[in-house]
Amino acid sequence: MVSHRLRLRLALLLCLMSVFSGTVLLVLMWALPRTSSIGRQTTVVGEFHPEMAVPIGDPDPDLTLPAVALALLAVITLALGWAVAGRLLHPVRTMTDRLRHISERNVHERLSVTGPRDELKDLADTVDGLLGRLDRAFDSQKRFVANAAHELRTPLTVEHALLEEPLIDANATVESYRENFERLLAISDQRARLLESLLTLASSENGRIAGTPIDLGTVLTTVLNDRDTSGLRVTTKIAxxxxxxxxxxxxxxxxxxCDNAIHYNVPGGAIEAETRRGxxxxxxxxxxxxxxQVDRLFEPFHRLHRVADDGHQGLGLSIVRAIATAHEAKTTARPRPDGGLSITVTFPVD
Known part of the structure; x- marks a missing residue:
């Protein structure tokens, strides 16, 4: 059922404005003759003859006909207001009908309202922009789920093969069992890290950030001290x-x-880390x-040189961007001329 509340309100508003204006006019018609007759004095010179008197106007004019006209004006204005409001709200009803038919299956559709640029056109363009962002978000979510399912299915397949191998091998030894168990433990650790990364990514995208003062320089020093950087030249500028x-x-x-800079490096390579205000x-x-390819490196499960069993799921930089976004920080990355990547995260500073 279509609701016409806004249309009725607009029509009543136009009607009330007309009735108010007409009422003010009637009040003036009633008050002006009375005001003009109050305090009026007539000086008679010579002999007064009543037949020579000039009427000065009725102080109480008959307002019956104007009142009837005002009532008719109210009815006419209400009808015209209803028609005008319907005409003005027609684009809104059209947009509403089209939006009702847009779901996650056809979120790619747009209102595409044409015509001069006015408030309704701006509203339609804003809705189209929102639909575009939702479309990209749905696509990103679908890719994320598909990639996550693939990343989780691969270790499960390997685990199944490792468990099945000694069962079908009649000559399996204790050493082969031990070797398979060690590989199963490694795969289990890898899957645990993947799940932890997925949880971190999900929690950071929720935007629930606790406000605690943190020194990036201290955090960077602690993280680098906990990492194995042997074979790499590490240069730091901590402020x-x-x-x-x-x-x-x-x-x-x-x-x-830091892990990204260490893992995707070359033997004898270098790492440069710097902190400054914010x-x-x-x-x-x-x-x-x-x-x-730089922007794609921040997408979940994307790796420039993909290796299935390198222990990295391709979530590192996507988590970086998600955490930075949750902190209203800006992440910029640029390739270096001689190879490698330079990444800067800038946080808002009061």
Missing amino acids: PAWIIGDPALIERLVANL SLAIANTGPSVPAE
């Missing part, structure tokens, strides 16, 4: 960089950046990164 955020998520962000920058040497 106080206080921000407000969640300590656990910020530590995860810095750890992921920002953290980490650069490394490594394989050449095409400029058009």
Whole structure:
């Protein structure tokens, strides 16, 4: 059932404006003659003759006909207001009908309202922009679920093969069992890290951030000291960089950046890490990164040189961006001319 509340309100508003204006006019018609007759004095010179008197107007004019006209005006204005309001609200009803038929299956459709740029056109363009963002979010979610299912299915397949191998091998030894169990433990640890990364990514995208003062320089120093950087030249420029955020998520962000710089490096390569007011920058040497591939590195499960069993799920930089976004920080990345990547995270500073 179509609701016409707004249309009725607009029509009543136009009607009330007309009735109010007409009432003010009637009041003036009643008050002006009385005002003009009050205090009026007539001086008679000579002999007064009543037949020579000039009428000065009725102080109480008959307002019956104007009142009837005002009532008719109210009815006519209400009808016209109803028609005009319907005409004005027709684009809104059209947009509402089209939006009712848009769901997750056809979120790619748009209102595409044409015509001069006015408030309704701006509203339609805003809704189209929202639909576009929802479309991209749904696509990203579908890709994420598909990639997550693939990443979880692969270790399950390997586990099944490792468990089945000694059962079908009549000559299996204790050493082969031990070797398979060690590989199963490694796969289980890898899957646990994947689930932990997925949970971190989901929690950071919720945007529930606790406000705690954190020094990025201290966090960076602690993380680097806990990492094995043998064979790499590490250069640091640590300056106080206080921000407000969640300590656990910020530590995860810095750890992921450092792990990415260490893992995707070359033997004898270098890592440069710097903190300054409200920002953290980490650069490394490594394989050449095409400029058009930089943004895709921050998508879940995307790796530039994909290796299935390298122990990395391709969630590191996507978690970095999700945590940065939750802290209203800006993440920028650019490829280095000689190979490698430079990533800077800039946090808002009061």
